[in-house]
Amino acid sequence: MPERSVTMGRTTHVALPEPRLSNTAVKRPRQCRARYPRRPHASTVGDTGQALTLTLMNDPAVSIQRLSPSLEQDFLRFFEGTAFSDNPRWSSCYCQCFYEDHTVIKWSDRTATENRALACERIRRRSMEGYLAYIDGIPVGWCNAAPRRLLHALDSEPTADAERVGTILCFLVDPSLRGRGIARQLLDAACDGLRSQGLAIAEANPRTSPRSAAENHFGPLQMYLAAGFTIVKEDDDGSVWVRRQL
Secondary structure (H helix, E strand, O other), X not given: OOOEEEEEEOOOOOXXXXXXXXXXXXXXXXXXXXXXXXXXXXXXXXXOOOEEEEEEOOOOOXXXXXXXXXXXXXXXXXXXXXXXXXXXXXXXXXXXXHHOOOOXXXXXXXXXXXXXXXXXXXXXXXXOOOEEEEEOOEEEEEEEEEEHHHOHHHOOOOOOOHHHEEEEEEEEEOHHHOOOOHHHHHHHHHHHXXXXXXXXXXXXXXXXXXXXXOOOOOOOHHHHHHOOOEEEEEOOOOEEEEEEEO
């Protein structure tokens, strides 16, 4: 088994979905429809200037930081760099889809410029959450994970325990670094971060048979199952809802 060490240090900043309970819920765009036994960890990942650094044998250290206003440029650097280099059609999203109420806006009309501005505004207001992965100070991965109450795309699909739930929405990893465990490390950090906010449950909406890496952006089902999530609901779009206690 590879050795794993956990250290705490300062990262150089260089700019890397709920059971369906209603049959009348608003249908969200495909790329917007909403990822262990618990690992020991040295500290909760937060926005205090510290980062959780994970080192695997023969791999460079990956450090994870919770999104904060000071990381806005890192977020933009990743999204406008390698994040969508193999799927440019989705590059206009800036991970805003789930933060919008789709009974009010028409997502297909949204432009990259609008989404970029909204992402920056939400980052500054701390009304958008997620986690950036870094290698050598360069952002190489992203996980969008937030308290469910912030995700207005899910307002039409209510759940009784929404105030206790954090939803893990999507993963992006530099295509040249996929398959090296970065998504799993982001998942661990997201669960730690949601727990630190007092949330009791993490949920996600992975696909059972994704036909491409793009369709797998909700996170691989097997990754969730290996991390202690269990399937709690099957959806009608080829996906399942998974949950785990935090």
